[in-house]
Amino acid sequence: MTLMHKFLGATAALALSAGAALAEPALIFDLGGKFDKSFNEAAFNGATRWAEETGNSFRDIELQSEAQREQALRRFAESGANPIVMTGFAFGDALGQVASDYPDTDFVIIDMVVDAPNVRSVVFNEHEGSYLVGMLAAKASQSGTVGFIGGMDIPLIRKFACGYAQGVKAVNPDATVIANMTGTTPAAWNDPVKGSELTKAQISQGADVVYAAAGGTGVGVLQTAADEDILSIGVDSNQNHLHPGKVLTSMLKRVDNAVFDAMSDGPGMEKGFNVMGLANGGVGYAMDENNADLVSADMQAAVDAAADKIASGDLAVHDYTSDDSCPALSF
Amino acid sequence: MDFLTLIQLLDSTVRLATPLLLACLAGLFSERAGIFDIGLEGKMLAAAFFSAAIAALTGSVWIGLLAGITASMLFSLLHGLASITFRGNQLISGVAINFLAAGLTVLIAQDWFSQGGRTPSLMGGARFEPITLPFAEAFGSVPFIGPIYQELISGHSILVYLAFAMVPLTWWILFRTRFGLRLRAVGENPAAVDTAGVSVVGLRYAAVMICGVLCGIAGAYLSTALQAGFVKDMSAGRGFIALAALIFAKWRPWYALYATLLFGLFGALETRPDVIEALFGIKVQGALLGALPYVMTVIILAGFVGKAIPPRAGGEPYVKER
Numbered sequence: 001m002t003l004m005h006k007f008l009g010a011t012a013a014l015a016l017s018a019g020a021a022l023a024e025p026a027l028i029f030d031l032g033g034k035f036d037k038s039f040n041e042a043a044f045n046g047a048t049r050w051a052e053e054t055g056n057s058f059r060d061i062e063l064q065s066e067a068q069r070e071q072a073l074r075r076f077a078e079s080g081a082n083p084i085v086m087t088g089f090a091f092g093d094a095l096g097q098v099a100s101d102y103p104d105t106d107f108v109i110i111d112m113v114v115d116a117p118n119v120r121s122v123v124f125n126e127h128e129g130s131y132l133v134g135m136l137a138a139k140a141s142q143s144g145t146v147g148f149i150g151g152m153d154i155p156l157i158r159k160f161a162c163g164y165a166q167g168v169k170a171v172n173p174d175a176t177v178i179a180n181m182t183g184t185t186p187a188a189w190n191d192p193v194k195g196s197e198l199t200k201a202q203i204s205q206g207a208d209v210v211y212a213a214a215g216g217t218g219v220g221v222l223q224t225a226a227d228e229d230i231l232s233i234g235v236d237s238n239q240n241h242l243h244p245g246k247v248l249t250s251m252l253k254r255v256d257n258a259v260f261d262a263m264s265d266g267p268g269m270e271k272g273f274n275v276m277g278l279a280n281g282g283v284g285y286a287m288d289e290n291n292a293d294l295v296s297a298d299m300q301a302a303v304d305a306a307a308d309k310i311a312s313g314d315l316a317v318h319d320y321t322s323d324d325s326c327p328a329l330s331f
Numbered sequence: 332m333d334f335l336t337l338i339q340l341l342d343s344t345v346r347l348a349t350p351l352l353l354a355c356l357a358g359l360f361s362e363r364a365g366i367f368d369i370g371l372e373g374k375m376l377a378a379a380f381f382s383a384a385i386a387a388l389t390g391s392v393w394i395g396l397l398a399g400i401t402a403s404m405l406f407s408l409l410h411g412l413a414s415i416t417f418r419g420n421q422l423i424s425g426v427a428i429n430f431l432a433a434g435l436t437v438l439i440a441q442d443w444f445s446q447g448g449r450t451p452s453l454m455g456g457a458r459f460e461p462i463t464l465p466f467a468e469a470f471g472s473v474p475f476i477g478p479i480y481q482e483l484i485s486g487h488s489i490l491v492y493l494a495f496a497m498v499p500l501t502w503w504i505l506f507r508t509r510f511g512l513r514l515r516a517v518g519e520n521p522a523a524v525d526t527a528g529v530s531v532v533g534l535r536y537a538a539v540m541i542c543g544v545l546c547g548i549a550g551a552y553l554s555t556a557l558q559a560g561f562v563k564d565m566s567a568g569r570g571f572i573a574l575a576a577l578i579f580a581k582w583r584p585w586y587a588l589y590a591t592l593l594f595g596l597f598g599a600l601e602t603r604p605d606v607i608e609a610l611f612g613i614k615v616q617g618a619l620l621g622a623l624p625y626v627m628t629v630i631i632l633a634g635f636v637g638k639a640i641p642p643r644a645g646g647e648p649y650v651k652e653r
């Protein structure tokens with residue numbers, strides 16, 4: 001194991017010593033990889049946008065194994081990269097150990113809270129974005145029954161479901177929301193076969209719009225929805241293109257904005273808790289040419305009006321994780 | 332619960348049971364010949380990836396299926412080399428295959444397609460489409476039998492029918508042919524087979540390769556028939572449930588069918604909590620149904636419901652000269 005660590009360390013050192021200039025920002029991708037069409041790719045896009053707009057450059061690394069997390073953090077910190085941005089809750093433990101060793105370096109962690117004076121923790125108000133797509137689902141549904149398929153049954157995913165159900169009920173108080181979770185183990189994130197079966201089960205109960213917040217399982221949900229000719233809603237990044245004309249919209253988590261902001265603020269940025277909600281462009285819903293025919297102008301107007309109200313604080317969407325209960329849906 | 336819901340539930344059962352059945356029969360061949368195989372999961376996963384990847388690249392699902400079977404057979408060969416030729420520990424070899432498949436598939440997928448360990452979505456001919464059996468439309472209006480034929484029996488992919496046909500075929504091969512007799516003997520008493528002048532090593536390799544073919548079909552069914560593409564770790568423990576089904580079925584083909592259908596039904600019920608609630612009047616956690624196959628296997632193994640006796644020479648490499 002020690003030998004393995006030495007090898008990994010050496011590889012990381014080789015990979016990182018290639019970079020040069022001081023105080024460049026650095027970006028560390030999680031195991032999903034830079035081009036995962038989702039979370040990590042959104043982070044990469046944000047960094048690229050920053051680089052193009054400012055003419056500066058940034059450094060990045062794709063992790064290949066769990067053991068590299070701390071190594072990569074330390075190497076970047078020691079080579080003077082600042083700030084260091086990392087995507088994904090899985091960095092929580094590693095950063096908790098590393099952050100205090102480099103008090104002059106700023107760290108940004110996305111989707112996780114690490115309590116240290118030099119860390120900015122970015123979290124998203126997923127329930128607000130889910131509320132908006134819930135409204136769209138209720139407006140697009142003919143049957144008055146819509147579905148939700150979550151990945152692993154954890155509070156974060158219930159937060160998605162709860163926001164969604166509230167959005168549905170806001171448009172149609174009589175609507176039925178069928179919510180299913182794929183499982184209770186991490187395997188639930190990558191079980192498209194079960195995602196398919198859940199979708200078919202929801203269709204047989206009358207659902208004609210299904211929202212998937214289930215990682216790789218969602219691929220199966222969107223596929224089955226397209227095969228069975230009902231609408232689906234994607235998550236995290238814009239998934240409308242996966243099945244043009246069949247994906248109603250996608251709940252966007254603007255990881256790219258979070259990364260862009262972090263890099264723009266640069267060293268000496270504001271630390272602490274950073275909530276990305278509707279008010280600061282952290283979440284939203286996706287509109288492009290693939291779903292233009294599915295979302296009518298007045299659907300969009302109604303949703304945008306609600307978005308403005310949520311952003312200004314006139315409309316409060318209940319956050320499941322605040323009290324572990326949901327007014328619109330029982331699990 | 333109305334009739335239509337029941338049909339839908341059973342339809343879902345058939346879809347979920349098919350990969351289990353194929354993997355279970357695969358394990359049956361291997362274990363009856365005395366080679367324990369906990370690498371079913373890994374072989375399925377490898378086959379799922381290669382069939383989807385090659386189907387995506389060539390546009391033909393049949394070439395994809397062949398590629399999946401080939402990949403699975405290569406892993407079988409590896410298992411055979413480790414546990415038959417080099418007389419290694421069969422369980423460790425199986426575990427190694429599972430890890431190897433989990434890592435390799437994502438690595439190659441990332442290298443070929445750069446989509447975070449996925450293959451592109453399969454379209455048209457790169458996918459197994461459901462088959463409508465003759466007269467399904469016409470029969471549909473006949474009460475009771477009509478919906479059963481139209482919804483439940485018709486409308487599956489060809490691999491489903493293949494899997495169900497494999498059950499009598501497996502029974503016939505194992506219990507009615509000379510090859511089957513020898514194969515079973517090699518799992519019970521390899522020394523006797525050797526004395527009779529039949530190659531133990533050859534028979535065991537044959538069994539392991541058949542296991543590879545069946546696992547290959549199971550994997551291809553996951554990624555090209557049930558789904559339209561590969562997602563990392565998509566076999567999601569089905570290889571292990573198949574293994575549980577094999578023990579539950581006491582290493583017999585027909586029982587394997589019943590066991591996998593039962594486990595498939597649990598899976599289908601898991602997707603319909605509303606049906607369970609309507610039937611029993613209580614809310615049952617989905618996780619409980621997911622755990623049932625394992626619980627039942629433990630009960631069987633503990634000897635509460637009859638005895639499950641594995642092939643006697645199972646797990647032991649055959650050493651000719653003592």
